[in-house]
Amino acid sequence: MILVGLILAGAAVCVAVGIIAENTAPATLSVFGQHVPGVTSQAQVFVAGVIVTIFFVIGLTIASLALGRSMRVRRELRELREEHEESLTTLEMERQQFQRELARARARGGVPQTTSDIPVAGHRDPVSPFFDQSA
Template structure:
């Protein structure tokens, strides 16, 4: 979009420069050494100049809109990256908190002399395998530390 705008601006400037530099007669329009037969009156030359100005303004608008779109896209991508990083940080903090709670629950059950509670198996995180085999038997008989894990599957 920006390239097309630059192309239109360059074309308008080239045509305008050609008209200004090659026009010596008041009503004879010469563009790049060639006489334009349709434009013989002053008002026709004026309308041709207005047409060149419209092309120039259109090109400038395309440049502006393309640059504005690029800026918006970059800003949106930056915001999404920041949001993703914030989400990852929040998830990591939540994971650490849950690991601490699980460790605390295991320690408190060991202190009470009871059988340690089995933790639900989590998928291996970042290539580190989960510790120990899965508990054998019916899952509903295994004590859980939260209502989420009390479900019988």
């Protein structure tokens, strides 16, 4: 969109330069050597200038809006990256803390629970009378 706005503004400038450079008579309008039909008074030449100016302003507005949006998106992406890095750092610190706690628990002689000691839903313990179906 920035490019479209700049192209539109540039085209308006080119047309304005062409009008200024080619017009020698006060009530005719020619652009790059071509006479513009229907323009026979100074008021019509003025209106043509206003139209070119409007296109120039529209082009600059499109370019500035697109540039602002682009900058806003880049800022948001940068903030999201920083937030992501911060959360990764926090998770890494928590992981290291848990590893230290586990190492301390093992060093004190405490027997940590292994995955085979954790009960699993739907798994029947054959020595438990509660799940013994033979009774």
